[in-house]
Amino acid sequence: MQLALTDGLGPILTRRLIETAGAAEAACATSVALLQTIEGIGSSKASQIHNSLRRSSDEAKREIDRAEKLCVSIICPDDEIYPMLLRDIPDPPNVLYVKGSLEPRDLNGFAIVGSRRCSFYGREQSERFAALLAGAGLTVISGGARGIDSAAHRGAMSHPQGRTIAVLGCGIDHVYPPENKNLFEEIALRGAVLSEFPIGTPPIADNFPRRNRIVSGMSRGVLVVEADEKSGALITARLACDDHGRPVFALPGRVDNKMSAGPHKLIRDGAILATSLEQILDELGPLPHVATLPNMATEVATPLEGPVGLSDQQREILLGIDVEPTSIDEIVERTTLPVHLVLQELTFMSLKGVVKRVDGQTYARREA
Numbered sequence: 001m002q003l004a005l006t007d008g009l010g011p012i013l014t015r016r017l018i019e020t021a022g023a024a025e026a027a028c029a030t031s032v033a034l035l036q037t038i039e040g041i042g043s044s045k046a047s048q049i050h051n052s053l054r055r056s057s058d059e060a061k062r063e064i065d066r067a068e069k070l071c072v073s074i075i076c077p078d079d080e081i082y083p084m085l086l087r088d089i090p091d092p093p094n095v096l097y098v099k100g101s102l103e104p105r106d107l108n109g110f111a112i113v114g115s116r117r118c119s120f121y122g123r124e125q126s127e128r129f130a131a132l133l134a135g136a137g138l139t140v141i142s143g144g145a146r147g148i149d150s151a152a153h154r155g156a157m158s159h160p161q162g163r164t165i166a167v168l169g170c171g172i173d174h175v176y177p178p179e180n181k182n183l184f185e186e187i188a189l190r191g192a193v194l195s196e197f198p199i200g201t202p203p204i205a206d207n208f209p210r211r212n213r214i215v216s217g218m219s220r221g222v223l224v225v226e227a228d229e230k231s232g233a234l235i236t237a238r239l240a241c242d243d244h245g246r247p248v249f250a251l252p253g254r255v256d257n258k259m260s261a262g263p264h265k266l267i268r269d270g271a272i273l274a275t276s277l278e279q280i281l282d283e284l285g286p287l288p289h290v291a292t293l294p295n296m297a298t299e300v301a302t303p304l305e306g307p308v309g310l311s312d313q314q315r316e317i318l319l320g321i322d323v324e325p326t327s328i329d330e331i332v333e334r335t336t337l338p339v340h341l342v343l344q345e346l347t348f349m350s351l352k353g354v355v356k357r358v359d360g361q362t363y364a365r366r367e368a
Helices: 010-019 024-028 033-038 040-067 122-135 148-157 178-190 207-215 232-243 257-269 275-282 313-321 328-333 339-352
Strands: 074-077 096-100 109-113 138-143 164-167 191-195 223-226 248-250 289-291 300-301 355-359 362-365
Touching: 010 024, 010 033, 010 191, 010 223, 033 040, 096 178, 109 122, 109 207, 109 232, 122 138, 122 148, 122 275, 138 328, 148 164, 148 178, 164 178, 164 207, 178 191, 207 232, 223 232, 223 257, 232 248, 232 257, 248 257, 248 275, 275 339, 289 355, 313 339, 328 339, 328 362, 339 355
Parallel strands: 109 138, 109 223, 138 164, 164 191, 223 248
Antiparallel strands: 074 096, 096 191, 289 300, 355 362
């Protein structure tokens, strides 16, 4: 926390300082001479950082007290609960303020981003894809903004077991936009609200590009729903592709809607055109099954093989599927479940590796 509150030290310089000093504690007590040896600091900034570092010691204690009063957790990259994917980006946040909880299954996060000034179609599709992804066991991540972001959070929570994470561009004590107060409270109960910014930080424009790298960094892929050519959603897409090595998906829209310009440009530049959940899951490939070991706060990834943790409905569906391709109509006839529920659960079971889709309308049980 002391390093995070020091003027002139961002995530990259903080990492270099800790590596040079040997530990975070040693970095907090570093000398001007050592600071001058670090690439990116040099002699001109060393004294400024050293003076700020001394002042930030007391401020760090006050910040921790403020977080406790707000029932906010503070984590850093050394903590086991720190998001695993985020830890591996070039500039992971020094600290994260967390309202709610992070769970091992958030390792399978997926981002949905887009314009604040979205159309009805964009809002509808954001909610639809978020609900489908949540049903497939992915945690939906977005920026908590108006429009596409808010629709994504609501869509994820429309699924009974859905989880979602909102990453803010302000201090975690700020509600921005103000109309999302109830939404953020619900998200904190069904996932987490995150920020890297100190308590009290207002939602200024410069914060949001920094916020976007966290949205991308925590995600296995990014879907852009609607965005004009200057939208911050395209910054998230660029970070995902160029800096984080994550696949970028784009939803096609109406050619006469300027909010379709961003996704269409991404598709021209090589993004994956997305019109269904199956396309996204196929491109992501096999995802790890995340489990918590007994008496250990750790995350382990194992291949999704075999009927792992199936619900009663999924077991009923599995009994209606043969090793040979079985049509949707046959599966529905062999169960007591409605068609829409069978289709939804088949997607989840495909992700778990229990069944495989042979073509658009037939599934087969995996022999294992």
